[in-house]
Amino acid sequence: SIAQWSYNPNAVDGPQNWKEDCSTGKRQSPIDIETAKTVMDKELGTFTLVNYNKTLNKTFRATNNGHALEMGFPGRAYNVSGGGLNGVYTTVQFHFHWGANNTVGSEHIVNGKEYAAELHFVSFNTKYANLGEAVDKPDGLAVLGLLIEVGEHNNSAFSFLEVANKLVEPFSIVNDVPAFTFEHLLPDDKTKFFRYNGSLTTPTCLESVTWTVFNDHVFISQYQMNLLRRLKKNGTLAEFGNYRPVQPLNNRIVKSSFP
């Protein structure tokens, strides 16, 4: 069973005291991406995102899982390959991390700068039978991450965030969210990204994630940002957000797909 954990920096169950790989691992996430130290890798190439540009005849499941707003999909409908990934990964969910105000909230930071939110598309390697089989394998998961800033305008690609009004209470679920396309959730330029080997950013912080963080950011409005902040978990989501502090890089190299 999963022990209780929180994002409260001062609590016994807070990020400094998370157990297992969170405390002992050497390839933990998130990290501060120091762009001057990244190494360009021409082999990273472009992503193939199957069905990300389609509105499939399906419904999604939106959840306040107590730690994030998560949108789940039917397995093997959306696939990710290329971009230097080995094999084909199938997307099972995306979720958000955010802060109590716009100066914090992203998990990855770039040259020390934090952003208001971060969106993670979670996919598992189809060489494994399912997410559960993949989640503890070194090449089990690929997460596509993008940094979110607050801008002037509502971003119509994110209008599904209205579902947050029905997810205020922890462990709420809305099962019948009509499918929408993903492509405009991602930055227009998907050829510029950072790549490193890391972990899940929540307990038990399993070291199974091939991370992609796109260089370009995405903008949502203050209104849309506030929809995320409505989610509750005994008050702690509103007070501390749901982002893990950055972790030591150790001997890892962060690659970039661009000069």
Ligand code: SG7
């Ligand atoms: C979120 O972040 C959830 C988790 C996710 C975790 O709290 O969306 O999803 C589930 C199914 O528990 O964990 C295995 C997994 O996807 C960590 O994901 S992350 O490393 O991309 N932040």
Ligand code: ZN
């Ligand atoms: Zn995440």
